[in-house]
Amino acid sequence: MKKLLIYPNNNPQSLAIEAELREKLLAVTCQIVDSPFDRPDYIVTIGGDGTLLSAFHEFQDCLDKVQFIGIHTGHLGFYTDWLPDELDELVKGIGNNDGKSTSYPLLRVTIRQTNQEEVSYLALNELSLRTFPSTMVCDIYVKDQFFETFRGDGLCVATPTGSTGLNKSLGGAIIHPRLDAIQMTEMASLNNRVFRSLSSPMVIPRDEWFTVRPEVNSREALLMVDHLKIEGLIVEEIHLELAEERLHFASFRHTHFWDRVEESFIGNK
Ligand code: NAP
Secondary structure (H helix, E strand, C coil): CEEEEEEEEECCCHHHHHHHHHHCCCCCCCEEECCCCHCCCCEEEEECCCHHHHHHCHHHCCCCCCEEEEECCCCCCCCEEEEEHHHHHHHHHHHHCCCEEEEEEEEEEEEEEECCCCCEEECCCEEEEEECCCEEEEEEEEEEEEEEEEEEEEEEECCCHHHCHHHHHHHCCCCCCCCEEEEEEEEEEEECCCCCCCCCCEEECCCCHHHHEEEECCCEEEECCEEEEEECEEEEEEEEEEEEEEEEEEECCCHHHHHHHHHHCCCCC
């Protein structure tokens, strides 16, 4: 029997939908569980992208097995395909359980600290690093080869699905998630006769990686993995590459990626 975990945010609408969903699920064969230790097959988030990002970080240890389903009660809901009035169709999909899923690339962030200890994170959207108020200075390597010295407010390295988040606001391209690639964008780079960096977004494939080495005064940069602030690290080097893990979404029905982009950012239909 398939196991399902429901993950709502605290918004009253989300909690009401959770209650309605629990009742509708009585009609199909599945077990509702409350803990990741129960190894759920489906995690149903109810909220917006923020809720889905939280669930992703909380349940990272079962990514190989679990399929996510997002019900939209948030503001934007780029990751959340299901609307509250589509619960019957969703429950039917869970009952039919055809096992089909769509998977999205993730970013592996490995940080080596000056004491040589390493910490590693998975990001669904991006890693961003900034120093404030001073200029961030760091050397950037592509595939271990020196590329440039960046000076500016900060850097963002995004996954394809994260390309519609912070990356888009920084002028990055929107990348179709079938492409196995990561993208680096700059935040307010210093460009003049003395200092120069590329100033364009860079997209690299699976067999390449970025290494960012902050100069001494930029080693305590503000690091964000998606919505999570990583504190207390003195960074020597950050290694960024596509992760081996992927995030799986149940695909009882298919939402075309560009339809999702159009709905989220243009909204003509
Ligand atoms: P937040 O203020 O809770 O979220 C910012 C907005 O970004 C929300 O409307 C959220 O949708 C939306 N969002 C999240 N992931 C997205 C994606 N992959 N594509 C399109 N929109 C997306 O911010 P937070 O909790 O600190 O950070 C969460 C994420 O928001 C970050 O990973 C970053 O990508 C994005 N963000 C963007 C900016 C910017 O564009 N300047 C600034 C901060 C954060 P919901 O309303 O559905 O939750």
